Amino acid sequence: MSMSFGGFCIPSLTNLCATSEPSGRSVGRIQTWRASLCGSILLFVQDPQSEPPGTTRAVSPSSLAVALCVVTGTAVRLTCLPLSSPEGKPVWEAFFNVTSSVTGLPPRDNEGVPADWSLHAWPADHGAYVQWGRHAVQYGLLSLYTRPPDPRIKVRISSGEHWIHEGSGLVANYPPLSLALIALEGHVLRLLEPLTLPRDAQGRRSPPQFVANTIVARWVFQAPGVVFDGLLALAVMRLVRRLADERAARLAFMLTYLAPPFWLDSCWWGQTESWVLAPGVFMTEMLVRRRWTAAGLAWGVALGLKTQALLFAPVWGWVFFVERRSGTPASQPWRVVGGAATALLALNVLAAPFWMTSGPAWFMQSFVRNLLEEAPHTTLKAFNIWYLDLLWTLDTSVSATWAGLSKDAWGKVFLAGGLMCLARRVWRAGASSGAGTVVFAGAWLLAAVMLPTRVHERYVLLCLPFLIAAMGRLPALRWGVGGLIVVATLQVTVYHWLDVPADAWSLKLEADTRLVYRDALRQTPPEHRSALPATEEEAVALRYRNFVSAHRRYAPWEWAATLLALGASVQIFVVAGRGDRLGASARRVEDEQVIREVAGER
Incomplete structure (x- = not known):
């Protein structure tokens, strides 16, 4: 007997538990718990089309x-x-003490202070999110683009005291949907924080203080990253099912969900790359399936969350x-345009209150300001071609010139040329199929x-889910993707191992030296004065x-990190341009799959 839910067939607990010889009530409870856990997870990861309805099978x-x-x-x-907060310091101290006893390395820094990795978990960026959430609670969500938040905010630090963080004094620069989520997080923190504070002499709860970098603040503002990471892994698995078999899809799911760069970025640094990647991968799956309206809606959501969309x-x-260019009666180029228009419509609907x-103001802050005014540096510790330039010159100025053009302009030239070369190479490889779109x-x-x-x-995280999915059709990508995962891990831990980076002089030290002098x-x-x-x-x-x-x-x-990043990139570009398995046969298989879906045969 099996249970069915939304097309998913899950073995009944009775059948699953019957695989073991009963040996008492406790064993039965363990078997029931294991079956329930596996069944619940498989509801979300099993292909609903992999077996006929009513089929009962053991957990593989x-x-x-x-x-x-x-x-x-x-x-x-x-x-x-919790470990990204200094309040998790006792756990870190125990960890470093055990590590020290095994490796002989000191568990303290050069000044004798116990090691604390939470110092590098981006407390300043986290503090900015708490500022925005507090501002939304106090003055309303719709004021975030017009009224700068109070720059003073308490940030918990390792010594047990509070560092008063002075923000930039600028209004928020995230798109509308992400600010709505941050405002929701602010309201949740307003409700939960008083529960962690001591009561006054009359036994009354303290009012919320919106202290950043506490365990409760980290939980509230980084928990959505856990959800988006899960949605991203599910979206990658769904996409791989369009390109390869179920085994490849499950492997892609596991690689995406376990790869360190993703969980370090969302749950350690508290950043939001998975917010845009989850709808972005779902958008790509809809494009492969030629569901233009759904793809447009997904892109609109991604644009509402991050400018990088x-x-x-x-x-x-x-x-x-x-x-x-397909030249077939089933081609739908203008419906693609309609899907893109749907994305713009969805974005404007999300921004309608603003x-x-x-x-x-929302557009000027979240798009124009981010694209044209923020981060005027050749690289912000990204191991790319400009990091080679940085290692050679120790200068990050985008206004420095090569052959009459600024480095900023050269970067745009390189990007435009790279786009045209990639499109030509992948097209000539026969990648007119859905797999070609993913590659x-x-x-x-x-x-x-x-x-x-x-x-x-x-x-660098932005490309990884798509390349992991592309490995389902091009296994040769695994070497480059593996190298990029290593590079991405180094990138999101760069402040732990790179104490004196090459950009320190041009970003900070030179200006500080002049001020101090x-x-x-x-x-x-x-x-x-002598x-x-x-x-x-x-x-x-x-x-x-x-x-x-x-x-x-x-x-x-x-x-080493920069050369590994560039070497892995070259390998990926070569394999993508070769496209051994992206030819017409792949297009025929995918077209037949779409036709069967439209006809209702699946």
């Missing part, structure tokens, strides 16, 4: 592997949430080109990380020599 080893993956990946994420625009251009209260999407997003300027270290010159009596460098430039030169000496021990690691 691959299903158990998926269930174990879900349990392990979720446990890791839920563990990261604009990078999906070339994927739509690719699909339009493929549909127009349109009515503050006009285009093009992954390769394009990789190029968008490796070629332009102003790229953040964590943006001017202050010292102003505060030092003339008769004692202890200072004679000129400001001499002080800068002395500090620069000290920086170069300190950076020398870290440079080999930066070179």
Whole structure:
């Protein structure tokens, strides 16, 4: 006897438990719990078309592997949430003490302070989210684009005290849907935080203080990352089912859910890449299935969550080109345009309350400001071609020129040229199939990380789900994808192992040296100024020599990570352009699948 739910066939608990010889009430409870857990997980990961309705089957080893993956990946994420706060310091101290006893390495830093990895879990960015959430609670969601939040916010630090974080004084620069989620998180923190605070003398609850970087604040503001990570892994599995068999789909699910870069980014750093990737991968699946309206809605949601969703625009251009060049009666190029228009409509519907209260302010802040004004540096610790330039020059200025063009302009030239070359190579490989769309999407997003300027270290995650899915059709990608996963892990842990990065001089140290020298010159009596460098430039030169000496021990690691990133990228571009298994036969198989779905045969 089996249970059916939404087309999924799950073996009954009786049949599952009958596989073992009963040996008492406790064994029966264990068997029931195991069957219930596996059945619940398989409701979400089993292919509803893999077996005829009414079929009863035992839980297979691959299903158990998926269930174990879900349990392990979720446990890791839920563990990261409290450990990213300094309040998880006792756990870190115990961990480092055990590690020290095994390795002989000291569990304390050079100043004798117990090691605390939460220092590198982006407390400043997390504090900005709490600022926005607090502002939404106090003044309303619709004021986030017009009224700067109070820059002062308490941030919990390792010493047990609170660091008063001074923000930028700028209004929020995230798209409307993500701000709605952050506002919801602010309201949840308002309700939960008083439960963790001591009562006053009359036994009354303390009012919410919106302290950032506490365990409760980390839980509230990073828990959506756990949900989006799960949705991302499910979306990748659904996409791979369009390209390969069920085994490949489950492997892709497990790799996506367990790969360290994803859970480190969402649950340790508290960043939001999975927010845009989950709807982005679902959008790609709908494009492969030629469900243009659904794809447009998914893209609209992605645009409402992160500005980076604009990078999906070339994927739509690719699909339009493929549909127009296919020359078959079933081609639908103008329905692709309709799907893209649906995305713009969905975005404007999400932004409608902001349109009515503050006009285009939401668009100017979340798109124009992010694209044109933020991060004027060649690279923000992203191991790409500009990191090679950084290692050579130790300069991140985008205004520096090569052959009459600024580095910023050269980055745009490289990106445009890379896009055209990729499209031509993948098209000539015969990739007019749905698999070609996935390969093009992954390769394009990789190029968008490796070629332009102003790229953040964590943006390498944007291409990984698409490349993992493409491995279902092109197994040769595994070497490049494996290298990128290693690189991405190094990227999202860069502040743990790279104490003196190559960009430290141009981003901070030079300006700090000039300020310190001017202050010292102003505060030092003339008769004692002989202890200072004679000129400001001499002080800068002395500090620069000290920086170069300190950076020398870290440079080999930066070179190795950058060359690994570029080598993996070249391998992926070569395999994508070769496209051994992206030819016409793949297109015929996928077309037949779509026809069967439309005809209702599946």
